[in-house]
């Protein structure tokens with residue numbers, strides 16, 4: 008094997024490619040050959056070594072020096088300085104920390120960690136770790152010094168609202184269930200987290216399972232229940248495993264089982280796995296699924312608090328709702344109510360996704376503006392493009408345009424704006440996003456997940472999808488918009504459960520805020536964002552094309568022809584608009600029309 | 601080798617084990633179906649017969665339940681089931697290319713089982729690990745940050761020696 | 764594991780747990796924590812964990828506690844490994860392949876030299 012004294016890694020991620028990573032690679036090779044260093048220094052392609060913002064980024068090992076912000080013309084200088092003279096070419100060096108971690112330093116100042124406080128800190132499979140962090144103190148306090156009514160009052164005073172979607176006051180729900188007649192009552196945790204891109208609950212279940220368990224035991228004490236279930240989606244096997252280990256440990260230590268902490272209160276807990284159906288996140292469907300039936304929603308009332316699992320009074324809360332409870336009891340309602348806004352207290356975890364710089368999970372107090380979330384916590388739009396819209400509330404939520412950026416993030420504001428809080432998915436879209444395509448995308452999801460029990464949802468979502476497909480396919484007709492509006496209204500009114508009622512929201516909100524985009528698709532047969540495949544064309548700019556043949560060799564359908572060193576041409580009829588040619592062209596010669 | 605239908609005895613054993621584990625009541629139907637589906641790779645008709653008999657649940661109800669959930673299959677599946685996440689977050693970080701590479705290597709389409717009975721390819725919605733997308737799951741192993749050229753190597757881990 | 768029968772039991776266990784933790788740092792012990800949430804595992808945390816345990820066994824290293832934790836929230840940097848040597852501040856590493864894990868054990872744990880190119884500023 009050849010021995011190299013140095014390795015140069017050049018980032019060839021799309022961002023860096025666009026900024027000329029291939030040219031840089033070539034120039035390096037040439038320069039190393041010219042300096043007689045080619046046998047000593049190896050140039051390699053790599054992915055993502057930094058923010059790609061000053062691409063093409065490059066790393067030199069073994070020294071671990073990070074260069075960025077240079078042009079092809081600077082390469083001889085870098086080679087000479089670094090490899091001949093053996094000193095760092097300071098001009099282009101990025102300090103190691105900003106280089107790799109600028110975008111990752113977490114948590115940002117605006118974050119507040121209540122639910123996530125232990126995640127990534129403690130060993131979830133070791134109950135002592137949780138106890139060391141004041142774990143089970145809330146339970147001990149509740150059981151030994153508070154009556155169930157006092158627990159409910161404390162939660163009421165904290166202002167805690169359900170984190171699973173609708174934001175119903177948690178204490179009220181507990182009150183109803185407590186007041187229901189019957190000896191047997193159930194406490195159920197909804198861990199069916201099905202919104203694409205959202206994984207807040209998984210993180211809590213895997214990182215701090217005892218917080219959820221403790222919250223459920225406290226709820227059971229408040230309600231008067233002795234049996235609980237966690238309904239976890241089958242796609243989360245590791246969460247299920249962690250949870251089972253935690254339950255076993257809690258049982259051994261006496262937090263679950265008979266006579267908990269020496270009191271006469273008894274409670275036990277079991278994990279139930281789903282089997283792959285999004286609609287099972289809806290509480291009545293979830294209970295049907297636990298009972299061994301098809302996971303289909305049923306009309307409410309009767310509400311679960313009156314007649315739930317096996318027709319017994321039942322309380323369903325989300326993972327995050329329960330995980331808040333121990334700390335509310337330990338630290339007091341006033342402490343918790345100190346975060347957030349008047350009507351939305353505390354913090355909320357969000358999955359920030361899409362075209363923002365820092366995607367991932369965040370936990371912020373309610374009341375931050377969307378702008379703060381997107382730009383301060385999320386670091387702004389990727390590649391410094393423009394902001395176009397933010398979608399809140401998951402597949403049944405709505406898209407809000409720039410004018411709403413100063414909206415505070417709380418239950419009421421989002422609902423008033425025509426969207427919703429949902430479980431906490433936030434998808435940021437830059438100005439190259441086609442809103443009709445987005446609406447179609449969400450509709451595809453809900454249509455596929457509709458359980459089919461009621462006709463408006465089953466048939467209506469299909470009809471909407473057909474119309475949207477048609478519009479994106481360049482075959483939109485006059486009247487389609489009005490037709491969509493009527494259909495949306497019907498589905499919203501007549502569907503049985505939240506899935507059907509919420510399914511039209513992405514369409515309604517984009518129609519409201521981005522109507523002209525629909526109109527352009529329909530009337531001008533044009534996709535302004537250049538996304539809808541049927542409405543765009545790939546073209547080679549003869550002035551930029553060097554005839555390098557790369558595109559022709561990569562085109563899967565052979566749609567590109569041309570002689571070496573001559574401008575190439577794309578045949579519109581053969582082209583399937585896969586975009587590969589544009590990605591591989593090093594000269595930015597291919598454009599979308 | 602073609603897709604073998606599972607031997608009757610194996611089916612009975614799998615059902616027996618699941619029913620013993622969870623108890624013969626309708627409340628435990630989904631955990632039982634889950635176990636049997638995992639043990640056999642799918643829910644063969646004779647397994648449903650047996651469950652129906654043991655739990656005293658009409659077969660029609662069993663069919664109705666097992667067809668509702670995506671995780672259950674009433675058709676035989678390959679030895680290894682590959683789940684590919686098709687949700688948007690994975691899609692935008694290169695999922696499309698990984699998908700193409702999978703199709704290319706396996707020579708089967710979504711929902712299909714390969715001729716030799718080795719692979720079944722299915723798509724799934726978000727698996728909640730978007731931070732390391734694109735994501736595929738083979739049996740119980742989860743792979744993140746998958747690139748198209750890793751596909752061959754990952755598939756090769758499920759060689760003949762591994763049962 | 765003891766059974767906790769009242770509040771005092773719980774407080775005692777809590778004190779003990781805290782004490783155990785303090786002992787670990789005070790004695791100059793090394794703590795290695797691997798992020799083993801689903802995304803960590805998907806990114807290869809199991810192999811990383813295995814490499815760490817194998818190396819410790821093969822090289823007969825002592826005074827090292829290896830534990831796991833859930834998601835840290837830096838999914839893009841998984842697998843993540845956190846190293847605390849005695850009372851020194853915790854160092855978080857990202858993209859820790861088995862290769863990098865061995866380097867961390869050798870350079871950081873063994874020789875007190877932080878593996879800068881995989882360090883994450885927290």
Ligand SMILES: Cc1cc2nc3c(=O)[nH]c(=O)nc-3n(C[C@H](O)[C@H](O)[C@H](O)COP(=O)(O)O)c2cc1C
Pocket residue numbers: 168169170171172173174175177197198199200201202285286287288289290291323324325326328430504505506
């Ligand atoms: C289609 C659909 C899917 C849902 N998915 C979830 C889910 O994954 N997790 C969840 O907690 N709630 C989900 N919900 C809301 C639940 O029905 C219920 O309101 C919630 O679990 C109550 O808990 P909370 O009061 O703590 O929010 C869903 C609702 C609908 C209509």
Ligand code: SF4
Pocket residue numbers: 286303304456457458459460461462464465502503504505506507508
């Ligand atoms: S609205 Fe849709 S998902 Fe809900 S019950 Fe009706 S068909 Fe099923």
Ligand code: SF4
Pocket residue numbers: 547551552553554555556557558559574575591592593594595596597
């Ligand atoms: S369009 Fe680009 S890739 Fe294609 S031949 Fe011209 S320069 Fe080369």
Ligand code: SF4
Pocket residue numbers: 545561562563564565566567577581582583584585586587588589
């Ligand atoms: S978009 Fe795809 S099919 Fe069309 S010319 Fe380019 S590479 Fe060929």
Ligand code: FES
Pocket residue numbers: 203204205685686687688689690691725726727728729730731733734735
């Ligand atoms: S989108 Fe693939 S795991 Fe979430």
Ligand code: FES
Pocket residue numbers: 210368731800801802803833834835836837838839841
């Ligand atoms: S959720 Fe696991 S570190 Fe991202």
